[in-house]
Amino acid sequence: MTTRLTRWLTTLDNFEAKMAQLPAVRRYGRLTRATGLVLEATGLQLPLGATCVIERQNGTETHEVESEVVGFNGQRLFLMPLEEVEGVLPGARVYAKNISAEGLQSGKQLPLGPALLGRVLDGSGKPLDGLPSPDTTETGALITPPFNPLQRTPIEHVLDTGVRPINALLTVGRGQRMGLFAGSGVGKSVLLGMMARYTRADVIVVGLMVNVGAK
Structure with missing residues (x-):
């Protein structure tokens, strides 16, 4: 009660x-x-x-x-x-x-907070998983002031992606940006799914961004 x-x-x-x-x-x-x-x-x-x-x-x-x-x-x-x-x-x-x-x-404001964990949302923060809107009062601006690249924290720690070939041959650091380029149907989405599933991190956010009308 x-x-x-x-x-x-x-x-x-x-x-x-x-x-x-x-x-x-x-x-x-x-x-x-x-x-x-x-x-x-x-x-x-x-x-x-x-x-x-x-x-x-x-x-x-x-x-x-x-x-x-x-x-x-x-x-x-x-x-x-x-x-x-x-x-x-x-x-x-x-x-x-x-x-x-x-x-x-x-x-434009987007919802923030722990209520978003495990949810599937569109670009406006609206639910796509058939569940009610996230119960949160925290919001964040979509457009923020640019960050000074000289003030970024140096990359000093290795990120365990859970994929041994990447860890051994293409080691990734925490905070590093990386690109994945390949032709159609060769397994980019599968590899990203493996990294999202096995990477050692507290929270993993997966975003899908495509050209309008492309998919």
């Missing part, structure tokens, strides 16, 4: 923290034009790189299409959708995302 009560209290605290971050007034614009992959909207003033959501009607249900501000011309914003836009109507509402309680745009 005590454990269940603690979970409820933690959930309520997280919900209260998220509610405190919401702005008192939510402004919106309207979609005015769609040309190819670029959408135009008016009624909002947002910086380049800001994230927006566009309302999309699907029968009696309303869904949100996430998009990014890639340009502007006067009062018009140029948006690049990050999802399918089928079903979006002229005049659809466009909302700014990641607005603080003070009404400031904070840029």
